[in-house]
Amino acid sequence: xxxxxxxxxxTLESSDAQIIIEPSHNGIxxxxxxxxxxxxxKQIRAMVLKTLERLGVENAKVTVVDKGALDCTIKARxxxxxxRAAEIKENLPxxxxx
Amino acid sequence: xxxxxxxxxxxLNAHKASLVKDPYVYKPDSIIFDLEDAVAENQKxxxxxxxxxxxxxxxxxxxxxxxxxxxxxxxxxxxxxRAAVAGGIHTVRVPKTESPEDIFTAEKEIEKAEQEFGxxxxxTLMMGAIETPLGVIKAYDIAKSSQRLMGISFGAGDFVRxxxxxxxxxxxxxxxxxxxxxxxxxxxxxxxxxxxxxDVDNIEGFINExxxxxxxxxxxxxxxxxxxxxxIHQIFAPTQAEIRAAEKSxxxxxxxxxxxxxxxxxxxxxxxxAMLEGAKRMIELAKASGIYEGxx
Amino acid sequence: MINKVGxxxxxxxxxxxxxVFQGEYHFHNKEYTKASPTVRAFVxxxxxxxxxxxxxxxxKCGLEDGMTISFHHHFRDxxxxxxxxxxxxxxxGIKDITxxxxxxxxxxxxxxxxxxSGVITGLSTSGIRGKIGEAVSKGLLRKVAFIRSHGGRxxxxxxxxxxIDVAFIGAPSSDVYGNARGKGGKSDCGVLSYSVxxxxxxxxxxxxxxxxxxxxxxxxxxxxxxxxxxxxxxEIGDPKKIxxxxxxxxxxxxxxxxxxxAAQVLVNTPYFKDGFSFQTGxxxxxxxxxxxxxxxxxxxxxxxxxxxxxxxxxxxxLLNDGLIRTILDxxxxxxxxxxxxxxxxxxxxxxTSQYANPFNKGSxxxxxxxxxxxxxxxxxxxxxxxxxxxxxxxxxxxxxxHVDIAAGSKCTILVAPLLRTRIPTIREKVTTITTPxxxxxxxxxxxxxxxxPKRQDLMxxxxxxxxxxxxxxxxxxxxxxxxxxxxxxxxxxxxxxxALVEYRDGTIIDVVRKIK
Numbered sequence: 001x002x003x004x005x006x007x008x009x010x011t012l013e014s015s016d017a018q019i020i021i022e023p024s025h026n027g028i029x030x031x032x033x034x035x036x037x038x039x040x041x042k043q044i045r046a047m048v049l050k051t052l053e054r055l056g057v058e059n060a061k062v063t064v065v066d067k068g069a070l071d072c073t074i075k076a077r078x079x080x081x082x083x084r085a086a087e088i089k090e091n092l093p094x095x096x097x098x
Numbered sequence: 099x100x101x102x103x104x105x106x107x108x109x110l111n112a113h114k115a116s117l118v119k120d121p122y123v124y125k126p127d128s129i130i131f132d133l134e135d136a137v138a139e140n141q142k143x144x145x146x147x148x149x150x151x152x153x154x155x156x157x158x159x160x161x162x163x164x165x166x167x168x169x170x171x172x173x174x175x176x177x178x179x180r181a182a183v184a185g186g187i188h189t190v191r192v193p194k195t196e197s198p199e200d201i202f203t204a205e206k207e208i209e210k211a212e213q214e215f216g217x218x219x220x221x222t223l224m225m226g227a228i229e230t231p232l233g234v235i236k237a238y239d240i241a242k243s244s245q246r247l248m249g250i251s252f253g254a255g256d257f258v259r260x261x262x263x264x265x266x267x268x269x270x271x272x273x274x275x276x277x278x279x280x281x282x283x284x285x286x287x288x289x290x291x292x293x294x295x296x297d298v299d300n301i302e303g304f305i306n307e308x309x310x311x312x313x314x315x316x317x318x319x320x321x322x323x324x325x326x327x328x329x330i331h332q333i334f335a336p337t338q339a340e341i342r343a344a345e346k347s348x349x350x351x352x353x354x355x356x357x358x359x360x361x362x363x364x365x366x367x368x369x370x371x372a373m374l375e376g377a378k379r380m381i382e383l384a385k386a387s388g389i390y391e392g393x394x
Numbered sequence: 395m396i397n398k399v400g401x402x403x404x405x406x407x408x409x410x411x412x413x414v415f416q417g418e419y420h421f422h423n424k425e426y427t428k429a430s431p432t433v434r435a436f437v438x439x440x441x442x443x444x445x446x447x448x449x450x451x452x453x454k455c456g457l458e459d460g461m462t463i464s465f466h467h468h469f470r471d472x473x474x475x476x477x478x479x480x481x482x483x484x485x486x487g488i489k490d491i492t493x494x495x496x497x498x499x500x501x502x503x504x505x506x507x508x509x510x511s512g513v514i515t516g517l518s519t520s521g522i523r524g525k526i527g528e529a530v531s532k533g534l535l536r537k538v539a540f541i542r543s544h545g546g547r548x549x550x551x552x553x554x555x556x557x558i559d560v561a562f563i564g565a566p567s568s569d570v571y572g573n574a575r576g577k578g579g580k581s582d583c584g585v586l587s588y589s590v591x592x593x594x595x596x597x598x599x600x601x602x603x604x605x606x607x608x609x610x611x612x613x614x615x616x617x618x619x620x621x622x623x624x625x626x627x628x629e630i631g632d633p634k635k636i637x638x639x640x641x642x643x644x645x646x647x648x649x650x651x652x653x654x655x656a657a658q659v660l661v662n663t664p665y666f667k668d669g670f671s672f673q674t675g676x677x678x679x680x681x682x683x684x685x686x687x688x689x690x691x692x693x694x695x696x697x698x699x700x701x702x703x704x705x706x707x708x709x710x711x712l713l714n715d716g717l718i719r720t721i722l723d724x725x726x727x728x729x730x731x732x733x734x735x736x737x738x739x740x741x742x743x744x745x746t747s748q749y750a751n752p753f754n755k756g757s758x759x760x761x762x763x764x765x766x767x768x769x770x771x772x773x774x775x776x777x778x779x780x781x782x783x784x785x786x787x788x789x790x791x792x793x794x795x796h797v798d799i800a801a802g803s804k805c806t807i808l809v810a811p812l813l814r815t816r817i818p819t820i821r822e823k824v825t826t827i828t829t830p831x832x833x834x835x836x837x838x839x840x841x842x843x844x845x846x847p848k849r850q851d852l853m854x855x856x857x858x859x860x861x862x863x864x865x866x867x868x869x870x871x872x873x874x875x876x877x878x879x880x881x882x883x884x885x886x887x888x889x890x891x892x893a894l895v896e897y898r899d900g901t902i903i904d905v906v907r908k909i910k
Contacts, residue, residue, distance in 0.1 A: 009144055015116035015815050036816050038785045039882035068815030071880060072155035073115040076148040090177050094150060094184035095215055123840045124647060324647035388860060
């Protein structure tokens with residue numbers, strides 16, 4: 001997956017997560033801030049990395065501001081940010097890479 | 099499942115994370131994930147991805163899952179259908195349907211998506227939302243246009259403006275449209291649903307409208323706030339008298355049926371086997387309302 | 395040493411007679427001699443107790459380094475008293491003071507700097523929120539703090555575990571001789587229940603008021619015979635935050651489901667009969683439940699014998715409609731309740747001791763049928779945490795009357811949502827135990843109701859009832875929470891103990907450690 005531009009997805013509302021993706025050349029750099037860091041910090045990190053891997057993103061600077069989102073919401077916001085960054089709007093790989 | 103209880107169909111914004119995670123606690127009969135009016139134009143992609151992920155990871159406890167796709171005149175609806183079908187949606191709700199062609203257009207994309215994503219072809223149901231005068235006029239043609247259609251709904255949102263009138267408490271301006279939709283649905287043998295009531299704090303007004311549409315013959319109503327749900331369920335619940343009458347009908351019909359008799363008179367009323375289904379539906383409704391205490 | 399709820403209490407804390415928690419009623423029938431204050435005889439007539447300033451009062455009380463001062467929290471977030479007194483003490487160069495408050499909150503954030511500088515080195519409180527909670531969790535208080543329930547505070551004072559040198563009692567009205575009331579001023583709070591024990595057991599008692607009234611200010615919540623000095627200040631607090639004008643019933647559909655289910659549980663227990671008693675609080679949960687209780691009471695012609703606790707208008711409505719016979723008031727949350735207490739013939743002020751002290755000859759919680767309580771966390775043994783935050787372990791809650799009500803009432807019902815955003819309320823293990831599982835009978839969430847297995851009688855009573863949400867095991871509820879949110883990691887703490895959670899009987903039920 002080639003990322004062409006910076007992109008943002010999600011909101012700062014309760015139960016949501018805001019993901020900012022910037023294309024880079026240094027592998028994956030991940031920064032997480034969360035209202036549930038103590039209890040779910042590890043899980044959030046794992047979910048973001050897993051989602052990026054599945055999408056085939058190998059280089060990106062990713063910033064997560066989480067407000068207690070469930071795994072499926074984090075995954076959805078990461079995917080949305082990635083497709084926006086890659087400028088892919090249709091024929092998404094549902095069930096394959098998503 | 100084409101025939102099921104659909105007294106309450108709760109709309110929720112598919113993009114809003116806090117709403118999609120456990121709407122089942124409010125116990126609506128159906129949940130409508132909205133990709134259309136509730137979602138901002140620049141968030142359509144996000145809502146779609148959120149919908150797919152929600153469908154794949156959350157257990158909605160047997161509630162029917164519906165998606166309201168974007169209009170057929172937008173660039174979004176095809177991808178909406180792909181995402182929803184891939185996610186395993188039960189029913190696709192097509193907004194602003196005005197003709198059988200609208201249904202065919204959506205159906206074509208649904209079939210393509212079913213094939214692409216390994217869903218049994220024909221499994222995904224549809225419903226047509228009728229929101230314009232032309233749609234009302236064409237309601238019967240729409241209603242019988244596809245085997246996938248489980249029902250049609252009437253949406254008053256813009257309708258009243260197009261009709262050049264205003265919304266009133268008694269709803270006279272909507273009467274013809276509502277009745278037409280019910281007639282069309284019944285003639286085509288499918289279900290029908292009424293429009294949302296947006297004045298969430300006006301409980302009395304809401305109760306009056308629900309009683310009206312029940313009397314008109316609607317199977318259910320779209321809702322936008324969980325507190326509307328118990329009100330509808332209560333009003334749609336059969337009375338104890340109705341339940342007893344239904345029980346009696348079922349028992350007597352079955353008994354006579356054993357002897358090969360299809361029509362007979364009980365308590366001065368004519369009963370025939372065709373009434374069995376209505377009586378059974380009454381009992382099912384009673385059970386779903388939590389008030390059935392018999393043994394049928 | 396491991397106590398009865400499985401928490402490890404460091405042995406070095408178990409000195410001077412301090413024991414670990416051994417059960418709700420472990421000390422039933424214990425005999426002890428109460429502590430007593432050293433008091434000054436005011437024999438000569440013709441003088442009053444008015445002093446010109448807070449500073450003068452503190453000087454005359456002989457406050458010295460190392461002493462203990464006390465406060466009530468009837469003014470809640472509108473309180474000015476604690477900050478005022480602590481500032482004055484600091485300016486006078488006094489230090490190493492212990493505060494024995496019935497509760498502290500974010501209104502008292504300003505005293506954190508005095509904690510850091512050593513003016514305030516010890517704290518005993520129920521509620522501990524805001525910056526004070528954070529400071530204690532970070533280890534900024536020199537001595538280990540004590541978290542006590544309302545009943546437990548009274549017990550500790552009466553048995554001498556704490557000795558109060560100077561009690562500072564904020565009063566909406568007072569006369570020059572020290573008769574103080576929760577009414578009659580410009581920032582009324584209704585009652586002064588928390589301070590009654592302070593007035594009786596402190597060596598010196600100072601009334602701080604912003605409204606001096608004609609002598610005698612009767613009927614007094616605090617009596618002149620216990621008061622040393624009276625100080626008039628400009629403002630004792632912010633009236634808007636002391637008593638709200640209207641407390642609303644919640645409209646949140648999820649909270650309503652929980653409240654309705656809790657009411658259903660309540661009315662199907664054998665204790666729901668004419669004359670039943672009910673504890674109420676200022677929070678949403680119990681208030682919402684009363685809304686659903688009413689139709690059952692009217693239909694079955696069942697009236698409440700008494701309601702007790704923090705009072706709000708909805709309870710007054712029930713009283714005025716003849717559905718409650720007596721209200722026993724330990725705190726007022728709104729203006730309507732402030733107005734009603736001590737003027738309505740069946741609305742009475744009681745002291746915190748009468749309400750919840752476990753070591754007197756029988757407090758009102760022992761006569762309670764139902765208690766509806768909230769919870770931050772509940773574990774699969776029904777133990778409850780109401781004092782530390784789930785995600786960071788920081789002190790930000792209050793046992794309040796939770797522990798006392800749970801111990802006393804015949805049917806303790808906890809109401810809580812299954813998750814709060816991502817955080818499971820029902821979990822394997824709670825961060826801190828304030829209320830032991832043996833006190834908790836029922837847990838009501840929006841997806842199910844769990845009954846404590848030791849209450850087979852309640853299980854039998856509810857087995858065949860049609861409930862809004864189904865009966866499930868607490869394990870099952872926990873599993874559902876974890877399925878949705880994922881299993882939470884346990885937060886890590888340092889070894890250092892920053893606060894002791896003292897059970898109402900003086901034993902240690904848990905400890906709070908410094909955050910990392």
